[in-house]
Amino acid sequence: MPSWIAGVAKGAASIVVTLLGLLAITFFMGRMLPIDPVISIVGEQADKATYDMVYHRLGLDKTLLTQFLLYMRDMLSGEFGEALFTGNKVSVDLARVFPATIELASFAIAIGIGVGVPLGILAAVYRGTALDHIARFVGLLGYSSPTFWLGLMGLIVFYAALGLVAGPGRIDVAYIDMFEPQTGLLLLDAAMQGEWEVFGNVFRHIVLPGSILGYASMAYISRMTRSFMLEQLGQEYIIAARVKGMSRWRVVRRHALRNILVQLVTVIALAYAFLLEGAVLTETVFAWPGFGRYLTSGLLAGDMNAVLACVLIIGLIFVGLNLLADLLYRLLDPRTR
Amino acid sequence: MKTWLTAEITTSAFHARAQRFYYGWLRLRANRLAFAGFCILVGLCVVAILAPLLAPEGSNEQSLALRLRPPSREHWFGTDELGRDIFARIVWGARITIRISCLVAVIAAPIGLAVGTAAGYFGGWVDTVLMRLNDIFLSFPGLILALGFVAALGPGIGNAVIAIALTAWPPIARLARAETLTIRASDYIAAVRIQGAGPLRIILRHIVPMCVPSVVVRITLNMAGIILTAAGLGFLGLGAQPPTPEWGAMLSTGRQNMLGAWWLAAVPGLAILLTSLAFNLFGDGLRDVLDPRSE
Amino acid sequence: MSDTAQLLVDDLHVRFRTPQKLVHAVRGVSFTVGREKVGIVGESGSGKSTVGRAILKLTPANGTVSAARMRFQDIDLAAASETAMLKVRGRRISMIMQDPRHALDPVMRVGEQIGEALDGRGLSRAERRERVLGMLEAVHIRAPKRVYDLYPHEVSGGMGQRVMIAMMLAPEPDLLIADEPTSALDVTVRMQVLAILDELVSTRGLGLMFISHDLNLVASFCDRVLIMYAGRIVEECRAAALGEAQHPYTRGLLASLPRIGERRARLEVLKRDPAWLEA
Numbered sequence: 001m002p003s004w005i006a007g008v009a010k011g012a013a014s015i016v017v018t019l020l021g022l023l024a025i026t027f028f029m030g031r032m033l034p035i036d037p038v039i040s041i042v043g044e045q046a047d048k049a050t051y052d053m054v055y056h057r058l059g060l061d062k063t064l065l066t067q068f069l070l071y072m073r074d075m076l077s078g079e080f081g082e083a084l085f086t087g088n089k090v091s092v093d094l095a096r097v098f099p100a101t102i103e104l105a106s107f108a109i110a111i112g113i114g115v116g117v118p119l120g121i122l123a124a125v126y127r128g129t130a131l132d133h134i135a136r137f138v139g140l141l142g143y144s145s146p147t148f149w150l151g152l153m154g155l156i157v158f159y160a161a162l163g164l165v166a167g168p169g170r171i172d173v174a175y176i177d178m179f180e181p182q183t184g185l186l187l188l189d190a191a192m193q194g195e196w197e198v199f200g201n202v203f204r205h206i207v208l209p210g211s212i213l214g215y216a217s218m219a220y221i222s223r224m225t226r227s228f229m230l231e232q233l234g235q236e237y238i239i240a241a242r243v244k245g246m247s248r249w250r251v252v253r254r255h256a257l258r259n260i261l262v263q264l265v266t267v268i269a270l271a272y273a274f275l276l277e278g279a280v281l282t283e284t285v286f287a288w289p290g291f292g293r294y295l296t297s298g299l300l301a302g303d304m305n306a307v308l309a310c311v312l313i314i315g316l317i318f319v320g321l322n323l324l325a326d327l328l329y330r331l332l333d334p335r336t337r
Numbered sequence: 338m339k340t341w342l343t344a345e346i347t348t349s350a351f352h353a354r355a356q357r358f359y360y361g362w363l364r365l366r367a368n369r370l371a372f373a374g375f376c377i378l379v380g381l382c383v384v385a386i387l388a389p390l391l392a393p394e395g396s397n398e399q400s401l402a403l404r405l406r407p408p409s410r411e412h413w414f415g416t417d418e419l420g421r422d423i424f425a426r427i428v429w430g431a432r433i434t435i436r437i438s439c440l441v442a443v444i445a446a447p448i449g450l451a452v453g454t455a456a457g458y459f460g461g462w463v464d465t466v467l468m469r470l471n472d473i474f475l476s477f478p479g480l481i482l483a484l485g486f487v488a489a490l491g492p493g494i495g496n497a498v499i500a501i502a503l504t505a506w507p508p509i510a511r512l513a514r515a516e517t518l519t520i521r522a523s524d525y526i527a528a529v530r531i532q533g534a535g536p537l538r539i540i541l542r543h544i545v546p547m548c549v550p551s552v553v554v555r556i557t558l559n560m561a562g563i564i565l566t567a568a569g570l571g572f573l574g575l576g577a578q579p580p581t582p583e584w585g586a587m588l589s590t591g592r593q594n595m596l597g598a599w600w601l602a603a604v605p606g607l608a609i610l611l612t613s614l615a616f617n618l619f620g621d622g623l624r625d626v627l628d629p630r631s632e
Numbered sequence: 633m634s635d636t637a638q639l640l641v642d643d644l645h646v647r648f649r650t651p652q653k654l655v656h657a658v659r660g661v662s663f664t665v666g667r668e669k670v671g672i673v674g675e676s677g678s679g680k681s682t683v684g685r686a687i688l689k690l691t692p693a694n695g696t697v698s699a700a701r702m703r704f705q706d707i708d709l710a711a712a713s714e715t716a717m718l719k720v721r722g723r724r725i726s727m728i729m730q731d732p733r734h735a736l737d738p739v740m741r742v743g744e745q746i747g748e749a750l751d752g753r754g755l756s757r758a759e760r761r762e763r764v765l766g767m768l769e770a771v772h773i774r775a776p777k778r779v780y781d782l783y784p785h786e787v788s789g790g791m792g793q794r795v796m797i798a799m800m801l802a803p804e805p806d807l808l809i810a811d812e813p814t815s816a817l818d819v820t821v822r823m824q825v826l827a828i829l830d831e832l833v834s835t836r837g838l839g840l841m842f843i844s845h846d847l848n849l850v851a852s853f854c855d856r857v858l859i860m861y862a863g864r865i866v867e868e869c870r871a872a873a874l875g876e877a878q879h880p881y882t883r884g885l886l887a888s889l890p891r892i893g894e895r896r897a898r899l900e901v902l903k904r905d906p907a908w909l910e911a
Contacts, residue, residue: 014472021473025482029489127693137370140621144614146565148572149588149606152595156603160596236734240796242690243729244749245722245803248714254748255737262739277478281569295481296573299488311485315477322476334739334783 015323020072022315026308027071031064080309085301090309093294099184100170101283101290104213105275107187107206111214112221112271117264119218120225124233125252135222142219147278150212151285158208166204168287175201209286213278217271224267228260235259262332269325273318364626371622377615385431392425396582405598415600417591423600426582427608433583434612437498437567442556444502446509450548453513454540458521468514471507479504480566487575494583497576501566505559512555516548558620561613568609584609637664638839639687639725639807643700646682646691657682657695659863665807669833669840671850671871673885674860680843683860684809687841688725689717704807722749726805728829731816732792736784742795743768743780749802767798771828790821794828801832807839815845826853847874847885859885862909881908 038054039046046054059067074080080090123135158164166172170186179195187206190199232238233256241251280292287293291310298306330336347353366372384391400420408415414423456467474482479501486500520526521544529543570576571585579590584605591601646658658679663670674680686697687709702710707720729735737745746764755763761780768776771794784792793813800808813829814822830853833840844850850857851871859867859882867879877883887900 017469018473018476021469022476025473025477026485029485140614140617141610144561144565144610144617146568146572146585146588146606146609146613148569149602149609152588152592152602153606156595156599236729236731237737239685239690240729240735240799241737241748243688243721243727243800245718245720246748246751247718255740258739259737274478277480280480280484281572284573295484299484299573299575302488304488307485307488311477311481314481318478319476335785 011323011326015319018319019316022312022319023072023075024068026075026312026315027068029311030071030304030308075309075312081305083298083303083306085297085303085306090306093306094291094309094313096184097290097294100288101276101279101292103185103187104206104210104283104288104290105272105279106185107210108213108217108275108278109268109272111211112217112275113268115214116218116221117225120222121229121252121257123222123226124229125248127230132226135226139219139223142215143223145216146281147212147216148281148285150215151209151282154208154212155285165208166201168285170205170289171198171202172205209282209288213275213282216278217275220271220274221264221267225260225264228263229256232256232259262329265328265332266325269321269328273321276314276317361626365622368622368625370618371625374615374618374620374622377611378619381431381612381615382435384428385435388428388432392422392428394422394425396426396429397421397580398425405594405601407598408600414604415598417587417601418594418598423587423604426587427584427604430582430584430587430605430608433494433577433581434564434567437494437501438560438563440498441502441505441563441567442560444498445505446552446556448502449506449509450513450545450552452506453510453515454517454544454548456510457514457517458536458540458544464514467510471510474504474507477504479562480569483566483570484573484575487570492575492578494577494581497567497570500570501563504566505556505563508559509552509555512551513548516551517544520544520547554620554623557616557623561616561620564609564613564616637666639665639704639841641683641687641699641702644683644686644702645698646679646686646695648692648695650694657863658686661860661863661865663858663865663868665839665841667837667839668856669842669854671842671844671854671857672860673844673847673850673857675845678860679863680860681811684727684811684841684843687809688721688727689714690721722800722803722805724805725807725809726800726803727809727811728793728796728800728813730812732784732787732789732796733816735796736792738784740783741780742782742784742787745784746795746799746802749799763802764798767802768795770801770832771795771798773798788821789817790825793817793821793825797825797829797832801836804836805838807841808833809841809843811843812845813842814849848889866908880905 038051038058038060055061059070062070078091080094082088083090083093086093119135119138123132126132154165155167159167175198178198179190179193181189182192183189186202187199190196190202229252233252238251238255241255242248246254276291279288279290280295282288283290283292284296291314295307295310298310341352342356342359344352344356347356365375398421400416403412403416403420404418406412406416406420412422412424414427416422417426452467452471456464456471477485482504483497483500486503487496490496490499526539526543529539534542567576568583568585568588571583572589574586574589577583577586579586587605588602588609591598591605595602641664642662644658644661645656648655648657661679661683672680672683682691682695685691686699687702687704689697689709689712691697699710702708704720704725707716707724709717709720712720736742743761743764746767747760750760750763765776765780768779773779773791773794779787779791779795784795787795793816797813810829814825817825826849829840832838840854842850842854847857851874854871857867857869857871857874858865859877859879861881867877867882869877874882874886877886881902881904884900884902888902890896890899
């Protein structure tokens with residue numbers, strides 16, 4: 001047990017350091033700005049007194065360390081400042097756009113796991129066959145495709161030409177008033193309120209961006225599954241299980257799969273984090289009112305408050321997911337319990 | 338030549354190296370997918386070099402009479418909203434893609450090498466601090482971090498390169514550190530130290546050269562991601578600015594008219610896909626060639 | 633020696649395809665095993681383990697097995713399908729593997745792993761558990777109920793190998809292949825594990841194929857010895873008569889063994905004759 005406690009303490013210490021690092025990086029990003037932040041607020045024509053006042057209010061006359069500490073205090077209390085391009089507080093904006101991204105990313109990860117894990121297992125079990133090669137190539141294609149381009153092509157083919165799916169956005173205007181969003185996850189909201197027509201519309205909106213994002217994570221998950229699986233299938237205990245008279249698939253299911261589960265959890269957590277990255281571009285293509293589009297809009301408007309908050313939060317989520325994966329690892333593997 | 342390359346006994350260090358290279362090349366040839374990737378990359382370089390011959394009119398010759406023409410015999414990939422030939426723009430764009438990837442490699446590799454070898458060689462608190470820094474950079478997804486830097490530095494192709502390089506060095510540093518740790522313990526480093534060489538000299542003259550090959554491989558493997566990030570920045574309007582024929586930026590401007598003119602979006606995207614696929618295939622093969630354990 | 637041969641292997645070949653070349657690991661091996669203890673001795677790479685796995689048809693995918701005849705009791709192993717083999721493995725022929733640390737699934741409790749060997753016999757949960765506990769007792773594990781719930785990393789090497797023996801004997805096979813069952817263990821527990829193995833094989837009247845590189849061990853433990861070299865059986869003799877072995881390889885092996893109480897100026901080193909590869 002003491003080693004376990006030491007592990008947690010070490011983990012906690014490294015989180016604190018990483019957190020400080022995240023803050024420091026975003027802080028310096030903010031200071032790297034070639035534009036004078038005071039002038040961007042007061043304008044070129046402002047007199048010296050106004051300039052000085054704003055200069056003082058922004059805390060720019062304090063030492064860099066004090067500025068950093070103030071920045072840290074603000075960030076940790078969720079005080080990200082005001083987003084100039086929306087006129088809202090950044091924290092309010094983020095709370096509004098977050099569910100959209102979570103819904104999209106969750107849809108995508110479901111596809112990534114649902115297709116990627118079986119595909120990876122099949123490729124490993126039938127290693128070297130045509131199936132393996134096809135799976136590998138499909139995976140590489142997913143790795144290599146610019147997701148935003150897949151989005152554009154998807155819109156051209158499935159929306160404009162075939163009319164199979166709905167266009168950009170999360171939901172058609174006509175349906176917005178038909179139900180009461182509660183969780184912000186529209187699929188869930190619609191289903192809970194029994195509004196199946198709305199559900200269908202929302203689904204037709206999410207299916208294309210969700211599948212395209214899911215394809216990218218599927219590529220990653222299936223590749224990792226394959227290599228984990230191959231490693232396990234080469235182990236002696238697999239032969240031992242076969243000696244007992246178990247069929248090949250039974251051994252895969254009962255033994256190999258159980259053994260890669262722990263590693264898979266880590267990969268899935270990472271895949272989810274990478275989805276957030278992919279979401280930035282996909283949301284731009286599909287006008288998806290989520291986190292990614294908020295970030296890019298902020299970028300184009302040159303709104304550092306919004307951008308830094310987004311970068312910081314994605315960094316936090318990344319660290320959080322890594323931590324979660326680590327924790328699950330400890331819980332699931334009897335050797336580390 | 339062939340007998341020299343396959344001779345059982347090598348006569349010089351150069352001979353041995355040439356032979357290793359030759360056998361690696363044979364293994365690469367045997368891996369069809371990797372070889373295909375290699376060929377695409379060579380093709381890309383050839384296209385970039387021959388751009389003035391392939392598309393003598395340049396990338397920006399407009400002809401408003403020929404707006405949004407579909408692919409035809411005169412315009413293989415069609416024309417865009419300003420009547421520019423897309424084939425010509427793709428060809429000239431290859432130069433930009435290659436330049437971006439080379440610049441990123443040239444900036445990121447030395448940073449990674451310096452940080453990694455220093456951390457590995459000195460150990461102790463230097464190692465702790467540098468690797469912590471490394472972890473922090475790794476804890477951002479690449480594109481997000483690059484976006485943040487571009488936001489701070491301002492859009493443009495040069496800033497995009499710097500931003501991508503700033504996100505590309507951590508994996509290299511980690512690799513260089515691991516290599517340094519094994520090299521540091523070797524006898525020849527001890528010998529050099531006894532001769533009175535200082536740390537800087539040891540790192541630069543004796544450790545860095547040993548790390549370079551694996552760093553080159555690593556960069557090749559990461560190149561696909563670098564190209565996708567660069568294209569993503571271009572697409573968001575934060576990288577190369579119009580009218581530069583950068584593929585991501587072309588996609589971004591082509592987007593407005595893509596529902597009526599699919600080739601505006603399809604062609605530059607395919608070019609990006611093909612390049613990054615080639616790097617992935619080649620990198621995969623390279624890893625197999627260099628790591629004999631993985632069949 | 634037994635009157636009826638349970639296992640008959642005639643002209644067995646195993647070849648492996650590697651990226652570089654074709655490896656002919658087993659080159660025409662013929663032997664029989666009755667209800668007796670047969671030792672197969674050879675250095676590493678001589679193909680002895682490959683023979684064991686070929687009999688169970690568990691050769692890796694890059695290997696091909698061919699034999700003029702290979703039968704066990706009434707079953708034609710050479711022609712048996714994968715489905716037919718599922719009924720042979722465990723219940724008719726079982727195998728103890730070298731290293732319990734690798735041959736037990738690290739994330740499954742020991743008892744559950746033994747229980748798996750009893751799958752498909754319509755046992756209830758409780759019956760199955762009873763049988764597993766019985767097996768653990770049979771391999772002289774003192775606290776079977778406690779061991780049942782342990783994970784493989786929580787048991788010692790000797791205990792792990794006893795678990796393995798329990799697991800592989802649970803389905804009550806007629807022939808047991810033991811592939812270097814004690815080489816991965818500490819010297820101190822080797823004899824203990826061997827004694828348990830010997831006891832179970834004798835009381836249950838099993839045939840045993842004991843694969844080892846340890847000539848002394850095999851000679852003292854088995855009834856009959858087969859000496860393998862480079863994929864072939866170069867010598868076959870009764871364990872008691874090993875001293876009269878003819879083949880120069882066997883003689884060389886015997887000569888290079890040190891003996892307590894014997895003074896020798898220098899210990900013989902095995903000299904290999906390329907001609908043995910052809911013999």
